[in-house]
Amino acid sequence: MKKTTIQLGKTLLCVFFFGAVFGSCEKEENLPNNDEMESSELKEPPFKNYMVITESSDLTKSVESALKTSGGEIVSSIPEIGISIVNSKDSNFIQNTMKNRNVTSVVPDYEIAWIPTSENIEANLPEATPSIGSTEPYYFYDYLWGLEAIDAPEAWNAGFTGSGASVFVLDSGIDAEHVELAPNLNTSLSASFIPGEDWNILDSTPFDNHGTHVAGTIAAAQNGLGLIGVAPKAELVAVKVLSEFTGNGPFSSINAGIVYAGANQADVINMSLGATLNKNGKLIDANGVPYKIPGKYIMEIVNAQQRAIDYAAKQGSTIIASAGNDGVNYDGNSAYIKLPGGLNNVITVSATAPEGYDWTADYTNFDIPSSYTTHGKSLVDIAAPGGDFDVALEDMILSTGNNNGLYWSAGTSMAAPHVSGVAALIIAKNGGEMLPKEVAKQIEKTADKVDGNGQSLFFGKGRINAYRAVTE
Numbered sequence: 043m044k045k046t047t048i049q050l051g052k053t054l055l056c057v058f059f060f061g062a063v064f065g066s067c068e069k070e071e072n073l074p075n076n077d078e079m080e081s082s083e084l085k086e087p088p089f090k091n092y093m094v095i096t097e098s099s100d101l102t103k104s105v106e107s108a109l110k111t112s113g114g115e116i117v118s119s120i121p122e123i124g125i126s127i128v129n130s131k132d133s134n135f136i137q138n139t140m141k142n143r144n145v146t147s148v149v150p151d152y153e154i155a156w157i158p159t160s161e162n163i164e165a166n167l168p169e170a171t172p173s174i175g176s177t178e179p180y181y182f183y184d185y186l187w188g189l190e191a192i193d194a195p196e197a198w199n200a201g202f203t204g205s206g207a208s209v210f211v212l213d214s215g216i217d218a219e220h221v222e223l224a225p226n227l228n229t230s231l232s233a234s235f236i237p238g239e240d241w242n243i244l245d246s247t248p249f250d251n252h253g254t255h256v257a258g259t260i261a262a263a264q265n266g267l268g269l270i271g272v273a274p275k276a277e278l279v280a281v282k283v284l285s286e287f288t289g290n291g292p293f294s295s296i297n298a299g300i301v302y303a304g305a306n307q308a309d310v311i312n313m314s315l316g317a318t319l320n321k322n323g324k325l326i327d328a329n330g331v332p333y334k335i336p337g338k339y340i341m342e343i344v345n346a347q348q349r350a351i352d353y354a355a356k357q358g359s360t361i362i363a364s365a366g367n368d369g370v371n372y373d374g375n376s377a378y379i380k381l382p383g384g385l386n387n388v389i390t391v392s393a394t395a396p397e398g399y400d401w402t403a404d405y406t407n408f409d410i411p412s413s414y415t416t417h418g419k420s421l422v423d424i425a426a427p428g429g430d431f432d433v434a435l436e437d438m439i440l441s442t443g444n445n446n447g448l449y450w451s452a453g454t455s456m457a458a459p460h461v462s463g464v465a466a467l468i469i470a471k472n473g474g475e476m477l478p479k480e481v482a483k484q485i486e487k488t489a490d491k492v493d494g495n496g497q498s499l500f501f502g503k504g505r506i507n508a509y510r511a512v513t514e
Contacts, residue, residue: 091129109128154291154317155328191394191409194272194508205276206474207467208279208310209308213256215286216242227257232281239282239285253284256312272467275470300353300382301354303354309466313458318381321340355387362458364455367453373420389423391426393428393452412452415457427457467511468511
């Protein structure tokens with residue numbers, strides 16, 4: 043029998059990730075160990091620029107003058123939230139700049155890892171696999187267990203497809219030529235905040251499928267490969283805030299992307315990325331090396347990102363983020379904070395996986411907490427399908443990949459876009475004018491209560507239900 047080869051990708055979850063140390067994904071001791079970090083502390087991690095944070099949203103002449111006097115060169119600025127990114131070789135730059143009364147803080151703009159390492163694998167599908175332009179629009183539906191789990195088809199059949207809502211995908215970029223994404227992708231609004239990299243994926247690397255995969259779960263258009271997203275008529279906008287080659291990015295790029303999305307009236311902002319920070323000043327850099335930095339830097343970094351989140355929320359953007367893959371219970375871990383999931387005005391998503399799923403089973407439980415998912419009543423707001431790797435590839439999430447490919451991945455990065463798709467359905471139903479808190483309330487109110495009516499350790503307010511979200 044002739045076979046058609048389709049690229050598939052599998053995310054490796056037991057890796058150095060979001061500030062976690064190496065360890066089994068079945069354990070919950072994956073937050074950075076203070077003793078281990080103390081023994082391996084080095085000098086301050088390398089960085090290229092500083093974030094200069096002012097009291098007001100305007101970069102005043104006084105501050106500009108201070109930056110020049112301190113030997114600084116303005117690389118870029120985010121005036122909406124009073125942050126400038128500045129380059130300086132002066133070792134006394136922070137001290138000199140802080141002499142200006144309009145400057146609230148100055149902090150190195152560290153670059154860290156925001157998404158996990160991954161690898162590409164191949165899988166052979168039978169001869170019946172459709173080619174581009176197939177007349178079988180739902181060929182791969184039986185593989186898309188996540189859509190069944192959240193009753194997405196019932197929402198479509200009721201007439202809700204996300205038309206009129208926009209979802210900005212803050213990630214590693216999107217393949218603009220993918221047949222399932224191109225119809226919904228707004229190329230004129232798409233942008234990159236990673237120097238030297240276009241928002242459109244141009245090269246094939248392990249990381250560059252991340253943003254493309256996330257986008258497909260949100261709004262694959264069912265346009266030729268037989269794949270469909272939660273909100274197949276929603277508009278997608280690519281906002282590159284992470285390098286497609288490494289998955290890393292500085293804090294300023296994340297902040298700039300959030301503000302850009304808010305300023306351009308994003309209905310939904312999807313952030314399938316995250317970092318775990320130690321409030322006491324422990325930081326793991328993009329290469330996995332632990333460092334000791336002043337604890338005040340951590341809080342200034344957190345406050346800067348909260349400014350960006352608050353700005354976007356005030357513009358009407360509903361912000362959705364992944365909880366993380368370190369398998370940790372955040373309740374009682376007050377020394378740590380998750381960015382952006384631990385911030386205000388963010389809907390934070392944990393991951394679920396199927397049990398007994400083989401496409402023909404009469405019974406499948408879609409609501410098993412994924413083995414890797416970060417959890418905690420203090421962190422998780424809602425749960426959604428993210429898949430797992432316990433049994434087979436089919437337990438993972440199938441979505442779009444580069445070069446018109448399809449990839450399997452698992453992670454809370456795959457769960458968040460399910461929620462973003464549902465948010466788009468809700469907003470589109472209501473004509474595009476909804477406050478973020480109204481969207482969050484509707485998502486939580488209509489979620490299926492998997493293990494009780496209160497705040498759940500693994501599920502938050504429950505597992506999302508697309509049909510109920512647009513009909514109740």
